[in-house]
Amino acid sequence: xxxxxxxxxxxxxxxxxxxxxxxxxxxxxxxxxxxxxxxxxxxxxxxxxxxxxxxxxxxxxxxxxxxxxxxxxxxxxxxxxxxxxxxxxxxxxxxxxxxxxxxxxxxxxxxxxxxxxxxxxxxxxxxxxxxxxxxxxxxxxxxxxxxxxxxxxxxxxxxxxxxxxxxxxxxxxxxxxxxxxxxxxxxxxxxxxxxxxxxxxxxxxxxxxxxxxxxxxxxx
Numbered sequence: 001x002x003x004x005x006x007x008x009x010x011x012x013x014x015x016x017x018x019x020x021x022x023x024x025x026x027x028x029x030x031x032x033x034x035x036x037x038x039x040x041x042x043x044x045x046x047x048x049x050x051x052x053x054x055x056x057x058x059x060x061x062x063x064x065x066x067x068x069x070x071x072x073x074x075x076x077x078x079x080x081x082x083x084x085x086x087x088x089x090x091x092x093x094x095x096x097x098x099x100x101x102x103x104x105x106x107x108x109x110x111x112x113x114x115x116x117x118x119x120x121x122x123x124x125x126x127x128x129x130x131x132x133x134x135x136x137x138x139x140x141x142x143x144x145x146x147x148x149x150x151x152x153x154x155x156x157x158x159x160x161x162x163x164x165x166x167x168x169x170x171x172x173x174x175x176x177x178x179x180x181x182x183x184x185x186x187x188x189x190x191x192x193x194x195x196x197x198x199x200x201x202x203x204x205x206x207x208x209x210x211x212x213x214x215x216x217x218x219x220x
Contacts, residue, residue: 002028004087009051011138011185012093018192019118020091028087029061036068046142046184046212053219057193079107089114096179124177128162137189142212145182150211153204
């Protein structure tokens with residue numbers, strides 16, 4: 001089946017694309033919604049500009065569609081984006097967000113597209129373990145919850161990271177894979193890439209418990 005990937009550049013959408021390929025599906029293109037609203041209801045926004053470089057490393061066509069990020073209107077923008085892709089179905093990286101998953105399923109149903117959602121309801125700590133075991137190199141691109149701070153931004157997901165987020169889950173009810181929006185991620189290498197992503201100059205901006213990684217020059 002020819003599948004388009006609803007792609008943010010983070011761990012979930014990238015890993016879902018990898019699993020789709022492992023299941024014998026053809027990855028036809030990447031589809032990225034670029035939101036003007038940093039607090040989009042539906043879409044990942046930190047380091048979203050980096051997705052173009054990731055698409056090049058995956059050697060896949062990349063469809064980028066702008067959205068103002070307004071609730072429900074961004075669903076209309078999603079429908080327009082998916083309608084442009086000549087595919088049989090869509091890959092999503094939704095893990096536990098009913099809000100996100102049901103809206104994507106509704107749009108795909110209206111367009112007659114299949115939905116491949118391999119991470120749905122997966123244990124979040126198991127998901128992090130799988131990423132490491134499958135050779136994914138992932139960093140934190142943003143944080144937005146206490147007690148996370150700027151020192152978490154840029155941190156790699158490794159065994160030490162998993163140990164720390166397990167403690168945060170126990171002590172502060174943080175979702176260990178960031179499924180509650182506590183943190184966002186960026187994939188810098190994985191089996192789908194022809195070589196590691198080079199970010200170049202970066203800076204971390206924010207305050208309190210909300211910080212984001214900004215990439216100052218074009219990654220490659």
